[in-house]
Amino acid sequence: MKPSSRSTSTPRNPDRRQVLQGFAGAAALASLGAGSSAWAQTGKEAPALAKLVAEGKLAPLAQRLPSNPLVIQAEKVGSYGGAIRRGLRGSADHNGILRMVGNQGLVRWNLAFTSVLPNVAHKWDVNATSTEFTFHLRKGMKWSDGKPFTADDIVFSIEDCAKNAELYKSVPSTLVIAGKPCQVSKIDDVTVKFTFASPYALFLEQMATPLGQYPTLFPKHYCSQFHPKYNPQAADQAKAANMSDWAQMFRAKCGDIEIPSRWGNAEKPTIDPWVITEAYTGGATRVVMQRNPHFWQVDQNGQQLPYIDSLNFSIAQDVESLMLAALSGNLDIQERHIDSLQNKPTLSQNMQKGGYRLIELIASGAQQVQIYLNMTHKDPKKREMFANKQFRQALSLGINRKEIIDLVYLGQSKPYQTGPRPGHPWYHEKLATQFTQHDPKQANAILDKLGYAKRDAQKFRLRPDGERVFFAIDVIPTLYPDAVDTLELIKRHWADIGVDIKVNTLERALYYTRGDSNDHDAATWPGPGGLDPMLDSRDYFAQHPQGSRYAIPWTLWYVSGGKDGQEPPESQKKRMKLFDDARATADLKKRGALMKNVFDLTADAFETIGVCLAVNSFGIARNNLQNVPKAYPNAWSWPNPGPALPQQFFFSKT
Numbered sequence: 001m002k003p004s005s006r007s008t009s010t011p012r013n014p015d016r017r018q019v020l021q022g023f024a025g026a027a028a029l030a031s032l033g034a035g036s037s038a039w040a041q042t043g044k045e046a047p048a049l050a051k052l053v054a055e056g057k058l059a060p061l062a063q064r065l066p067s068n069p070l071v072i073q074a075e076k077v078g079s080y081g082g083a084i085r086r087g088l089r090g091s092a093d094h095n096g097i098l099r100m101v102g103n104q105g106l107v108r109w110n111l112a113f114t115s116v117l118p119n120v121a122h123k124w125d126v127n128a129t130s131t132e133f134t135f136h137l138r139k140g141m142k143w144s145d146g147k148p149f150t151a152d153d154i155v156f157s158i159e160d161c162a163k164n165a166e167l168y169k170s171v172p173s174t175l176v177i178a179g180k181p182c183q184v185s186k187i188d189d190v191t192v193k194f195t196f197a198s199p200y201a202l203f204l205e206q207m208a209t210p211l212g213q214y215p216t217l218f219p220k221h222y223c224s225q226f227h228p229k230y231n232p233q234a235a236d237q238a239k240a241a242n243m244s245d246w247a248q249m250f251r252a253k254c255g256d257i258e259i260p261s262r263w264g265n266a267e268k269p270t271i272d273p274w275v276i277t278e279a280y281t282g283g284a285t286r287v288v289m290q291r292n293p294h295f296w297q298v299d300q301n302g303q304q305l306p307y308i309d310s311l312n313f314s315i316a317q318d319v320e321s322l323m324l325a326a327l328s329g330n331l332d333i334q335e336r337h338i339d340s341l342q343n344k345p346t347l348s349q350n351m352q353k354g355g356y357r358l359i360e361l362i363a364s365g366a367q368q369v370q371i372y373l374n375m376t377h378k379d380p381k382k383r384e385m386f387a388n389k390q391f392r393q394a395l396s397l398g399i400n401r402k403e404i405i406d407l408v409y410l411g412q413s414k415p416y417q418t419g420p421r422p423g424h425p426w427y428h429e430k431l432a433t434q435f436t437q438h439d440p441k442q443a444n445a446i447l448d449k450l451g452y453a454k455r456d457a458q459k460f461r462l463r464p465d466g467e468r469v470f471f472a473i474d475v476i477p478t479l480y481p482d483a484v485d486t487l488e489l490i491k492r493h494w495a496d497i498g499v500d501i502k503v504n505t506l507e508r509a510l511y512y513t514r515g516d517s518n519d520h521d522a523a524t525w526p527g528p529g530g531l532d533p534m535l536d537s538r539d540y541f542a543q544h545p546q547g548s549r550y551a552i553p554w555t556l557w558y559v560s561g562g563k564d565g566q567e568p569p570e571s572q573k574k575r576m577k578l579f580d581d582a583r584a585t586a587d588l589k590k591r592g593a594l595m596k597n598v599f600d601l602t603a604d605a606f607e608t609i610g611v612c613l614a615v616n617s618f619g620i621a622r623n624n625l626q627n628v629p630k631a632y633p634n635a636w637s638w639p640n641p642g643p644a645l646p647q648q649f650f651f652s653k654t
Helices: 014-024 037-042 047-054 094-101 151-162 203-207 220-226 234-240 246-254 319-327 341-349 380-386 389-397 401-408 429-433 440-449 481-495 508-516 552-559 570-583 588-605
Strands: 030-034 070-073 083-089 107-109 115-118 121-126 132-137 183-188 191-195 274-278 286-291 297-299 310-316 356-363 367-373 470-475 500-505 522-527 617-622 631-634
Touching: 083 094, 083 319, 094 310, 115 121, 115 203, 132 151, 151 183, 151 191, 151 220, 220 234, 220 246, 234 246, 274 310, 310 319, 319 341, 341 356, 341 481, 341 617, 367 389, 367 481, 380 389, 389 440, 401 481, 429 588, 470 481, 470 508, 481 500, 481 522, 508 522, 552 570, 570 588
Parallel strands: 070 297, 083 310, 356 631, 470 500, 470 522
Antiparallel strands: 030 070, 107 115, 121 132, 132 191, 183 191, 274 286, 286 310, 356 617, 367 522
């Protein structure tokens, strides 16, 4: 990506174009750029809103739309009405809402995950060194309560909130380069400038991901009442509400990108297509969102989006309930939680009965089941064991990946560790394939040599201190049932080489609590970074404060600039520096060379254990739900289905 002046579209790496070109060419969603005030004068709106205007309860559409709304070229011009039904799983499935709704950053991804498009900002300027990014906002844009959305909101969100040490231990990594956070300044009401101390060539792409939503997250006119800079009584109010401090009160009222309270306060204004009317709180059985009357996007005919009146998220306690709802035709679009390959035959066979079709989710991850042994374990004996590279290599050699692929993934994958996917220009063979052969003889020899030759009566190996070689692997069964099946097979494989494990199935909130507190022995998660190695590098070095679960304290050291966590080994520090250099490098060839060095070091360190290459997944969409692409990426960085713009989905009448 080369910096450009007044760029409204930023080219992506060619690898994603190659992988996704099969459906990108047929994509129906193209941004038409900025319109004019004529859109606001001649636009159309939902009948329910027109009625409120006629009754004098709502301002006319021309006063609610910005002068240059974002124009979405829908495949089919839709009609208003209806409620989309979707399912959540339990009390910690907040990202299920984010993926459907929370895609309203300064910029956004195109459908093919290949370029950044205008969104809240209708255009931007980038200086020649990629240190200054000036965003031009939409004049007259409003929050959902009708208050103006301006540069003041962005300055408040970053300078007063994201950079506030009482709210955030460390400034969010998307806003930091070379250890220094950005400076955000207001040029005028509709122009805001981000300034970095070092080049940040990847900034626009980072702003298109979920973790790039900070600039548009906190409405100043509402959230400032909970902030001591603007309300000296904020701490006293928090105490009166039985909260520990003002920061806890702020989060309860204004949320954060990835916590349930983002969707738990119906009073908080947003710029989303739909706004909360029934909140996501403890004990809730559903979440309801109604159309935002001040939403700032229109279709090519000037009809204000969204087409759909409301979103109804039912909260299920198990996957079986979600599957039953899908099979019965009671979900309109769903992939989350039901997309395991084991469910695909059942869902395929019942399409006609359930009145739905299958949609394809293109795998962007590197790994289906990544295993993270906690190399910073609080127990020194386990820490010593997990930190031994030869121990990890022996475990990898003890896995019969072919059996797992045949039984769990129906033969639709191949053995894999981690790294960019095959076909990606940055594919790294050693990183991807080392120690993937099933060689229990070699695994046994390594473990014997490491001092674990003695065995107990059940033939499990003993550590030098006499304790059994045993550990638990945390996994969330409701999210990843395939990982549970995989781990059960690995449990048998490792028992054959004398290593005992427990498959520790946990509810999602407890999984995060254990990981955040560094209380886990090991954990598993789908390994990302297959198509987007720069956007999600958690498995290539300790980069993600919740995701790099082999060494969370090293991550905290990295994101805090050495102030928190534990200092990592030299290999990690080299990768952190190389990655920061790569993020600052606009030249793709030079960026690729830097990342190759990262991958070389990652391969040598062999910190995580992979099973098989991430496989394409699927979802369902009701037959009468229109404008849903037949295929789209499946990624956290492209938080499906959000970038496919659910606001332009609609129900056909027949």
